Amino acid sequence: MPRLAYLGPAGTFTEQAAAEYDPTAELISFPSEHAVASAVEAGKADQGVLPVENSLDGSVTGTLDVLVHDSELLICGEVVLSVELCLIVRPGMKQEDVAVVYSKPIALNQCRKFLERHYPKARQASLMSTTAAVQKIMDEPGAAAIGAERAAEQYGAEVLTRGVQDSAHNKTRFVVLSAADCEATGRDKTSIAFAVSHDRAGTLVEVLHEFSDRSINLTKIESRPSREELGVYIFLIDMDGHRTDTLVAEALAAVESKASFYRALGSYPRYDDARDS
Numbered sequence: 177m178p179r180l181a182y183l184g185p186a187g188t189f190t191e192q193a194a195a196e197y198d199p200t201a202e203l204i205s206f207p208s209e210h211a212v213a214s215a216v217e218a219g220k221a222d223q224g225v226l227p228v229e230n231s232l233d234g235s236v237t238g239t240l241d242v243l244v245h246d247s248e249l250l251i252c253g254e255v256v257l258s259v260e261l262c263l264i265v266r267p268g269m270k271q272e273d274v275a276v277v278y279s280k281p282i283a284l285n286q287c288r289k290f291l292e293r294h295y296p297k298a299r300q301a302s303l304m305s306t307t308a309a310v311q312k313i314m315d316e317p318g319a320a321a322i323g324a325e326r327a328a329e330q331y332g333a334e335v336l337t338r339g340v341q342d343s344a345h346n347k348t349r350f351v352v353l354s355a356a357d358c359e360a361t362g363r364d365k366t367s368i369a370f371a372v373s374h375d376r377a378g379t380l381v382e383v384l385h386e387f388s389d390r391s392i393n394l395t396k397i398e399s400r401p402s403r404e405e406l407g408v409y410i411f412l413i414d415m416d417g418h419r420t421d422t423l424v425a426e427a428l429a430a431v432e433s434k435a436s437f438y439r440a441l442g443s444y445p446r447y448d449d450a451r452d453s
Contacts, residue, residue, distance in 0.1 A: 225351070
């Protein structure tokens with residue numbers, strides 16, 4: 177049975193993503209992005225699943241920093257989940273009983289309008305995870321949590337209201353990390369990280385031309401601090417195609433030759449959106 181590490185605890189959307197990626201795997205929870213990567217590197221797990229970006233709140237910086245700075249693992253797959261947040265209470269509790277709502281800060285922010293409209297007097301309190309919030313309300317009268325229905329089922333809680341997120345277009349993308357990436361499938365993505373010289377103008381544009389001149393579609397570009405000097409950044413790019421595709425391989429070789437830092441983060445099959453509809 178394959179062992180699949182994930183950013184826990186149990187009952188989170190990351191656990192759900194791991195279960196979708198490989199329903200046959202033994203799922204093993206770890207408390208941080210770095211711990212997940214370390215478990216795979218140490219052979220305690222065969223692969224690891226981490227959230228990398230949310231459609232409302234952007235990138236998960238902890239995962240990006242693991243990929244760029246702290247690990248040699250590669251992305252070998254991805255999963256995209258529609259995120260339905262629920263207002264969860266102890267069994268039998270009613271709306272008028274709610275005095276405090278617990279969740280992690282991102283989830284509270286994603287439900288801000290709902291909470292202001294329906295629970296204007298309830299205090300909002302942050303915890304480390306949505307699952308921790310569900311666990312806490314089981315021992316605290318008047319408390320509700322925002323989290324996944326999976327967590328409510330796991331801890332014996334009750335969903336009072338489904339779909340409490342302010343946007344219906346709330347999705348999270350997860351990456352699967354392994355010691356190796358995947359062979360080409362014909363419908364792939366490739367991710368890289370690089371830095372360019374900051375002592376002259378146009379260095380980033382020169383790199384981007386390597387893709388545009390070959391009609392390679394970039395699906396994402398962003399930057400993270402280099403950890404070396406203020407104002408020096410590492411750029412991260414996702415693109416269509418596999419690293420072994422002729423044009424992609426040419427572009428990557430050109431980028432590496434221009435870069436002061438370069439790291440291939442992996443080529444992997446694009447997630448099938450039809451599965452998420």
